[in-house]
Amino acid sequence: MLTKKELIEYCRNARENYLPHFSIDCVVFGFHEGIMKVLLLQVKNEGEWYLPGGFMLKKEPIEKAANRILKERTGLDKIFLQQFHVFGDPERSKAHFEMYKDMLPASQNWFTNRFLTIGYYALVDFIYANPTRDVLSVSCTWRDLHDLPELKLDHALILKTALDTLRLQLNYQPIGYNLMPKEFTMPELQKLYETILDKKLDRRNFQRRMLGFGILNRSEQPRKGGAHKAPYLYSFNQENYQAALKEGFKGGW
Amino acid sequence: MLTKKELIEYCRNARENYLPHFSIDCVVFGFHEGIMKVLLLQVKNEGEWYLPGGFMLKKEPIEKAANRILKERTGLDKIFLQQFHVFGDPERSKAHFEMYKDMLPASQNWFTNRFLTIGYYALVDFIYANPTRDVLSVSCTWRDLHDLPELKLDHALILKTALDTLRLQLNYQPIGYNLMPKEFTMPELQKLYETILDKKLDRRNFQRRMLGFGILNRSEQPRKGGAHKAPYLYSFNQENYQAALKEGFKGGW
DNA sequence: TACAATTGTGTCCATAATACACTATGATTT
DNA sequence: AAATCATAGTGTATTATGGACACAATTGTA
Structure with a gap:
């Protein structure tokens, strides 16, 4: 005060x-x-x-x-x-x-x-x-x-409306460019979606759908040094990402 | 002025x-x-x-x-x-x-x-x-x-943004309650959608999808007196319509 | 009575969504 | 070195959905 x-x-x-x-x-x-x-x-x-x-x-x-x-x-x-x-x-x-x-x-x-x-x-x-x-x-x-x-x-x-809008937006807009590091793995990206939606998604189906959007580039080199199998690294394809931001993902009608 | x-x-x-x-x-x-x-x-x-x-x-x-x-x-x-x-x-x-x-x-x-x-x-x-x-x-x-x-x-x-928003909205919200007469035929409702989207839709697929939303009641009596086969009359199921307005149609993620 | 116009109801097929299983890799444990 | 664990990559069978399309039914009109 x-x-x-x-x-x-x-x-x-x-x-x-x-x-x-x-x-x-x-x-x-x-x-x-x-x-x-x-x-x-x-x-x-x-x-x-x-x-x-x-x-x-x-x-x-x-x-x-x-x-x-x-x-x-x-x-x-x-x-x-x-x-x-x-x-x-x-x-x-x-x-x-x-x-x-x-x-x-x-x-x-x-x-x-x-x-x-x-x-x-x-x-x-x-x-x-x-x-x-x-x-x-x-x-x-x-x-x-x-x-x-x-x-x-x-x-x-206001907060609830924002969250609802964001979750709806996930259906027809790409997100993540400002939230992920330059290069990231598919599981990392999935975690972002799961966090926003507050629910678990299926690994394999997530990957297929995500790749289907065509906004990711896969790097040649997988990430080394982790404790487990080296995952592939992805980055956003700027051109397609920006286009998808404008156009939206699915046709609907 | x-x-x-x-x-x-x-x-x-x-x-x-x-x-x-x-x-x-x-x-x-x-x-x-x-x-x-x-x-x-x-x-x-x-x-x-x-x-x-x-x-x-x-x-x-x-x-x-x-x-x-x-x-x-x-x-x-x-x-x-x-x-x-x-x-x-x-x-x-x-x-x-x-x-x-x-x-x-x-x-x-x-x-x-x-x-x-x-x-x-x-x-x-x-x-x-x-x-x-x-x-x-x-x-x-x-x-x-x-x-x-x-x-x-x-x-x-402003006009263009409104139109874009409306067309997007068609994908996850019911519309028509204020635009159709109390009772209407499926082709009439289809015409509304075609008008908004400015494109032709397939009769049969439109009907299937529309009915799938579960917001329509079909009346027992078809419309009489037309020049052709008597079409069924539909009206909006208020309860489901209002629910769909709030909830939206498809799950997406 | 044939026809045109319109409506109702499928059916096939491709695609997408879902559920689920197996293989591969790298580090750690034994 | 072999077994194990955690994580990642990929595939497949099944189901649901969307799009293209064909045919039958009804009604007024030629």
Whole structure:
């Protein structure tokens, strides 16, 4: 929670630089070796948590704002980002900023504004991220998807919608380019899918389907030095991968 | 184009009632007997056209605003509406309102605001609609999807995105409830799909797949009086239809 | 009564999805 | 050195699905 002095400064700055009534909230899914986490911030002087988010500069493209916010919270650039929904219930931010409502008259109080939030989800490898809190929080950390704390506002809904959208997206879009190392094995890629979907897949069928998409190149040299049979290494075929991102995988009708 | 007096009044009203920087644009697809049209408005004193749109009241839910806007333009209620994307290029509305920029100082001029627009698409049967122009237009009419005029702003992009989304949606969501009469024949329903996808489908395969979704009830009585073999009548099974809307059709992974 | 137009109902075939088994490799254990 | 274990690669039988296609049934019209 901000002090009155901080609040005044925060609001002055926000009113000067940001587009009013808009916020961006990012559901940042972090993956690594079969673990899936979500980046969350903990509210100052409260137990509750919220999604990384922020506001849009007056002349800033939305996508750029989302990237900037993510850069601030994770230090990462060029990450996979996907706009998925706008949440606009008129009451959605009311309860959240109750605490500030008596400190400043409503006309000057940024937080008493109605906010519509544009939801983005991002996919990153969490070992490369450097979680950094914002001024309203005491900490910024990766939380296990299966053990989420209570979330403020409508952030639980936003998170669930993001996850549903991501899982749906798996059916007709390639993913993984930003999540896998340059070269990876088929079992490693499978683990990513299993983690997102939260279920086991059949090794052999996964491989056949994945290869069928035509977005992988198999390297000549298998990985050496492991404790077991050397697996083949794959990398994404950029050309086909990008094409698949645009076109989607299956015809449907 | 508005006169100066009209503009002043328009801006005063807008500033008082609407949430600044937000607009809603609706891609209204109208269907009837194998024809697919889009509802467009023609700018006053100009040849160009734009999508039906509007603004959000300060305390209005987004969805409600979209419904209100559609009710104003078509007279229709309870239509299928789907939010699909936010368009937020900072320059997107600049050129459009050039004409008003000298009439009022920017601080009072609603139209010199930056607007982000929330895209909705709607599906209606156009014979039930009553197209009604707004104050910025000279006419509001159904235009053939295959013979579209030049569109202002980024409305061509919005329209294309809506169409792409709709076609994708056909793969995992039922549609037609608001577009078909209460009872309809399989060929009639097929025509709707063919119209949306702009391609021919095989009668027999369509029927099999459609029935496989389990969202149709077949009536005992076939339709009488036609010039040919009496077709069976179907209606949507509300329970299954609603469930399919939520759950989606196929498993994928 | 033949015909045209339309609808209903298969059937065959290729492809894709699923379940499942065997072989291969490299390190570790005995 | 042989046995073992964990992991990886590949194949095959079975089932489900999707696409192409043919024929029978019904109804009004020529």
